[in-house]
Amino acid sequence: MEHYNMNLTVEVWRQKNKDDKGGFKSYKVKDISSEMSFLEMFDVLNEQLVHNGEEPIAFDHDCREGICGACSMYINGKPHGPWAATTTCQLHMRAFKDGDTIVVEPWRAKAFPVIKDLVTDRSAFDRIIAAGGYVSVNTGNAVDGNSLPIEKEKADSAFAAAACIGCGACVAICKNSSANLFIGAKVSHLALLPQGEPERRTRVINMIEQADKEGFGACTVTGACEAVCPKEISIANIARLNKEYMNASFSSDK
Amino acid sequence: MTWKQVFTSTIGQKLVMGLTGLFLISFLVVHVGLNACIWADDGGKMFNQGAHFMGSMVVIRIMEIGLFIGFFIHIIQGYALTAYNNSRRGTAYRVNKGYGSKWYSRSMGLLGTLLLLFLIMHIWHFWVPSRITQDLPEASYNPEHHDLFSRMILVFQDPIVVVLYVLGCISLAYHLAHGFKAAFRTFGVHNSRYYSTIKAVGYAFSVIVPLAFAMMPVSMYLGWVK
Numbered sequence: 020m021e022h023y024n025m026n027l028t029v030e031v032w033r034q035k036n037k038d039d040k041g042g043f044k045s046y047k048v049k050d051i052s053s054e055m056s057f058l059e060m061f062d063v064l065n066e067q068l069v070h071n072g073e074e075p076i077a078f079d080h081d082c083r084e085g086i087c088g089a090c091s092m093y094i095n096g097k098p099h100g101p102w103a104a105t106t107t108c109q110l111h112m113r114a115f116k117d118g119d120t121i122v123v124e125p126w127r128a129k130a131f132p133v134i135k136d137l138v139t140d141r142s143a144f145d146r147i148i149a150a151g152g153y154v155s156v157n158t159g160n161a162v163d164g165n166s167l168p169i170e171k172e173k174a175d176s177a178f179a180a181a182a183c184i185g186c187g188a189c190v191a192i193c194k195n196s197s198a199n200l201f202i203g204a205k206v207s208h209l210a211l212l213p214q215g216e217p218e219r220r221t222r223v224i225n226m227i228e229q230a231d232k233e234g235f236g237a238c239t240v241t242g243a244c245e246a247v248c249p250k251e252i253s254i255a256n257i258a259r260l261n262k263e264y265m266n267a268s269f270s271s272d273k
Numbered sequence: 274m275t276w277k278q279v280f281t282s283t284i285g286q287k288l289v290m291g292l293t294g295l296f297l298i299s300f301l302v303v304h305v306g307l308n309a310c311i312w313a314d315d316g317g318k319m320f321n322q323g324a325h326f327m328g329s330m331v332v333i334r335i336m337e338i339g340l341f342i343g344f345f346i347h348i349i350q351g352y353a354l355t356a357y358n359n360s361r362r363g364t365a366y367r368v369n370k371g372y373g374s375k376w377y378s379r380s381m382g383l384l385g386t387l388l389l390l391f392l393i394m395h396i397w398h399f400w401v402p403s404r405i406t407q408d409l410p411e412a413s414y415n416p417e418h419h420d421l422f423s424r425m426i427l428v429f430q431d432p433i434v435v436v437l438y439v440l441g442c443i444s445l446a447y448h449l450a451h452g453f454k455a456a457f458r459t460f461g462v463h464n465s466r467y468y469s470t471i472k473a474v475g476y477a478f479s480v481i482v483p484l485a486f487a488m489m490p491v492s493m494y495l496g497w498v499k
Contacts, residue, residue: 030367043367096368122368129363192372194379195358197283224274227282236361237283237354239381240455246373255463262461264284271274 024050025117029064031076032124034133037140041133043122053113057100058083058090060112077136085109085249088184091191092137093124098188098247106186106249126187128196130234143233144185144201150229151222152205154214167213177211180204182250189244189252195236200244202226203256210263220267227264284459286354291456293347298453298478300340305485311498317422318414325418328403348389355382377447378455384448391441398428429493442487449479 026049034041048064055063058080065075081089090107094100100110115121123137131139169177183204190198206223209215215222238257245254279285307327310320327333359382371379402408403421412418429435453475454468462468492498 041364093366093368096366096370097372124366124368127362127364127366129361132363194362194371194374196361197358199283227284231283234361235283236358237287239287239354239358239378240451240458241374241378243371243373254458255465255468258458258461258463258468261284261287261459262463264282265288265461268274268279268282268285271279273274 020053020113023053023117025053025112025115025119027051027060027115027118028120029060030120030122031137032133033076033136034125035135037132037134051112053111055112056083056108057092057094057110057112057114058108077134077138079138080108083108086184088186091126091139091141091186091188093126093191095122098126098191099186099249104249104251106184109249126191128187128190128235130196130198131187131190139187141185141187143230143235144187144198146233147198147202147226147229148185148205151218151225152209154209154218156214169212173211177208180208180211180252180256183208183248183252184250186249188247188249190235192243192247193236193238194241194243195239197238197244198230198233198235199238199257199260200248200252200254202230203254203258203260204252206263207256207259210259219263220270223260223263223267224271286350287459289346289350290354291459293343293350294452294456296343297340297347298449300343301482305482308489309485311422311425311489312492314498316413316499317420317425318412320422321412321414321418321420324403324421325412328419344392348385351382351385355385375451378451381448381451384444387444388441388448391437391444394437395441398434399424425489426493426498429490432494435490435494438490439487442483445486446479446483449483450476453478 026047029046029048030043031046032041033044046064046067048060048067051060051063058078061076061078068075079089079091081087083090085106085108088106090099092099092107094107094110099105099107101114102110125133125137126139126141128139130143131141134140181204183201185201187201189200190196193200206226209222210219240254240257242254244257245252280289307323308320310323311317313319377384399421402424403419407419409419409421409424412420412422429438454472457468457471457475462471
């Protein structure tokens, strides 16, 4: 791919703290290489801001290799930007051309309040996991991997669901700010495996109850979550979540 | 977990929408089937006999109460869910292109509101005169039967009414295009083989049924049915 440099206008949401009203600010960046990642472009912009004595833009990032789920920018109306199945850190500047204006917003959901600039508080996801997204096992030696036979198809589906990195892009794009693709992935991952069986019913009920407490909306199956998911988590996981929820709640004894 | 907790959770509320929605879909099948009798080319006799049966049979009158309850729950729950879901975002996005979803999937509240307005007009046109005010002429073949057929012809002589009915049917088509398949997702259909069949049936249903309904006022206005 041919290398080129570009000059861009970046319109970024700036917000001092969670109580600040916030607003967009426009910045010019020059000579951005097409081989930079999107976050490297932000590093250049921040260097520029520091050099000019301004406050750099706060944004979440960690591994920068597309597997941690920390980066979270809503770029030109799409979480993680224009490329499919890509996190913001893996988005590269060759997705843009010279003279482009790029609008960058934080995830928007009441359950993900903005802490500063593009950084949102996604601890609601951690509390949903803590409510049921785990398996209880005794400590001790790990059992032999082949001692529990699991059908290949189920193992594959569970693995595909487990690929969720919990970035929150599904919530960000959903018109209802629903977390059900995330919860569906976590519930499916364990519901498909024998290890998830003992806590199968309490898990789904507790996770949905926690999500409702956090203020995520209801899923209306528009399919936007699946379309923007950097890990291509299938929306079928939401259907499985609904099935698990019905099985668990309808058979509840109390 | 109490039943109240089950049906007031976000998934439970969607279950209520899906169950009442499918119930209303089953009503559409009966309604379109019976109304198709206007094309029997017998001056409306078969249609009037069908309408008389639906209006006089006690079991059906009891089911009609169930139908109204179904509509009521679907509408109230729909508005409550839409209002709640719309309040979940907080600050709106500056760039919002609706990426990754169809406009009608995102507009079920709006389409439902259009259908509610249509429903009020429709009840006023036919249900009120046949069930409440009894303000209908006698059928030629039997003075005990209402001539609902001639009322239909009369109502559909007004081009504005015909256009409103066709618009109502278009709203119904898009409402069904999302609602039919989404209901089954809510019921937990994750198997892709079954789901693709459901999706195909849903799209076919949402074209065929509203089209048949729309052709009724159109064929009466154009004089194809007399």
